[in-house]
Amino acid sequence: MVTSSDYTGFPEPCEQHVDELQGEIGYVLSSWLPLSMNVVARITGAVQLKINLVYAKEVFQMLEVWGRKTSSNVQALMWCIGELELPYQRYDVGHKYGGTDSDEFYLLNPNRTIPVIRDNGGLPFWETGAILRYLACRYGHETFWPKDVLERTSVDRWTEWAKISVAMNFNEPIFWRVVRTPAHLRDSTAIKKAVESFEKRLMIAETQLTQYQYLAGNDFTLADIQFGHVLFRYFDIDISRAKLPQLRKYYEGLRQRSPYREHVMVSYEELRV
Known part of the structure; x- marks a missing residue:
C-alpha cells in the first residue's frame, strides 16, 4: 500500500502575493481616476489576471512523487x-x-x-535523468539549466557524466557492498578495488573544481544535483578515502x-542488513 509523507501543503507566500497585488488594484483606482473608466478597467483587469496566475501557479500546481x-x-x-x-x-x-x-503502480511505471x-495531475514520468531534465526545463532558471543550446549541453555533459561515471560506480559497487551486505559476507578486496576505481573518476571532478566553484562552472546547475x-554517503560510510581537498x-x-x-x-540505517 502506498503511504503518504512529506506533504508540504500549499506555499505560504500565496496569500501575501495576492494581498500585494490587490493593493496594486487600489493604487490604480486612486491614482488613475482622471483616465476613462475603460482604461482603468483594462489596467485593473491586467492586475487581476496577474493575481489569478500567481494563485494558479502557487496553489494548484503540485508535484506528486x-x-x-x-x-x-x-x-x-x-x-x-x-x-x-x-x-x-x-x-x-x-x-x-x-x-x-501493485496494479496501481504498474499503471504509473511498467518497470516498477x-x-x-x-506534475499537476498530468502523465506520470519515470527514469530519474528524464525527470530531472523535465523539471529543469520547465521550472529551472537560466543559470541552473541554460536556454542556449551550447551552454546547456556543457551542463548536460557533466550531468550525464555524474550519473554514468559517478553514481553508477558508487551505489552498487561500493554502498551496497558496505551497507547492504552483512558484515560476514563483505568482500574487503572487492570494496577496495571499487573505491580505487571510483576515486579515479572523482579525480576528474577534483581537477574541475580547482578551476570552478561548481561542477559545470561557477553556477550551481543540474550537474551538481546528479553529482x-x-x-554524502561517500564521505559518511566506513571506508578509506583518498585526499581530495577540492572535492x-x-x-x-x-x-x-x-x-x-x-x-x-x-539516515540510511533502514537499508542495513
Missing part, C-alpha cells in the same frame, strides 16, 4: 525539487514500504521502479544548502 526518501535516485530528485522550491506530495514506495508490485512523478547527491571543500559547500541537508543527508 512516488519513492522512499532513502533511495539515492529519489534523493537527487527531491533535492532538485527543493532547490526549485516546488510544492510536492511524496509517497513512500519501494524497499520495506512495498507498493511497486522509483522514482515516478506526476553531489552521491557525496571536500565542494561537499562542505553543499552541506550548507538547506535542500541538501533535508533531502540528501538522510
Whole structure:
C-alpha cells in the first residue's frame, strides 16, 4: 500500500502575493481616476489576471512523487525539487514500504521502479535523468539549466557524466557492498578495488573544481544535483578515502544548502542488513 509523507501543503507566500497585488488594484483606482473608466478597467483587469496566475501557479500546481526518501535516485530528485522550491506530495514506495508490485503502480511505471512523478495531475514520468531534465526545463532558471543550446549541453555533459561515471560506480559497487551486505559476507578486496576505481573518476571532478566553484562552472546547475547527491554517503560510510581537498571543500559547500541537508543527508540505517 502506498503511504503518504512529506506533504508540504500549499506555499505560504500565496496569500501575501495576492494581498500585494490587490493593493496594486487600489493604487490604480486612486491614482488613475482622471483616465476613462475603460482604461482603468483594462489596467485593473491586467492586475487581476496577474493575481489569478500567481494563485494558479502557487496553489494548484503540485508535484506528486512516488519513492522512499532513502533511495539515492529519489534523493537527487527531491533535492532538485527543493532547490526549485516546488510544492510536492511524496509517497513512500519501494524497499520495506512495498507498493511497486501493485496494479496501481504498474499503471504509473511498467518497470516498477522509483522514482515516478506526476506534475499537476498530468502523465506520470519515470527514469530519474528524464525527470530531472523535465523539471529543469520547465521550472529551472537560466543559470541552473541554460536556454542556449551550447551552454546547456556543457551542463548536460557533466550531468550525464555524474550519473554514468559517478553514481553508477558508487551505489552498487561500493554502498551496497558496505551497507547492504552483512558484515560476514563483505568482500574487503572487492570494496577496495571499487573505491580505487571510483576515486579515479572523482579525480576528474577534483581537477574541475580547482578551476570552478561548481561542477559545470561557477553556477550551481543540474550537474551538481546528479553529482553531489552521491557525496554524502561517500564521505559518511566506513571506508578509506583518498585526499581530495577540492572535492571536500565542494561537499562542505553543499552541506550548507538547506535542500541538501533535508533531502540528501538522510539516515540510511533502514537499508542495513
